[in-house]
Amino acid sequence: MSARIKVVSIEGLWTPEDLATFLGIPEKTLRDWRFKSYGPAWIRMGKHVRYAPETVRAWIDQLSHDGAA
Template sequence: MVRGARGVPPEQLWTPEDLSDFLRIPEKTLRDWRFKGYGPQWVRMGKHVRYVPKDVMAWVTGLGDSCAA
C-alpha cells in the first residue's frame, strides 16, 4: 500500500500537520496561504481543516506548469 505523509494512506484526508510534513513547510505557512486564498484546495469540517491528497498533488503539478514558458 502506498503511504503519504506520516504513513497516512493517500485515500484519507490529510490534516494541516500531514500536509506540512509532506511539503516540509511550517503549518503557519499553510494557515497564511488559506487566508490569502493560495495553496492547495482545502475543506473545512466543523472547526477542522482537511486536504484531499489528490487535490494537493494536482496543485503541486500545476506549480510546474506556471514555471514552464
C-alpha cells in the same frame, strides 16, 4: 470454486500537519496561505481543516507547469 480478491486503496484526507510534513513547510505557512486564498484547495469539516491528497498533487503539478511556461 475460485476466490476473488478485490484490493481497494483509500487514501484519507490530510490534516494541515500532514500536508506541512509532506511539503516540508511550517503549518503556519499553510494558515497564511488559507488566509490569502493561496495554496491547494482545502475543506472545512466543522472546526477542522482537511486537504484531499489528489487535490494537493494536482496543485503541485499546476505549479510546475506554470513555472515551465
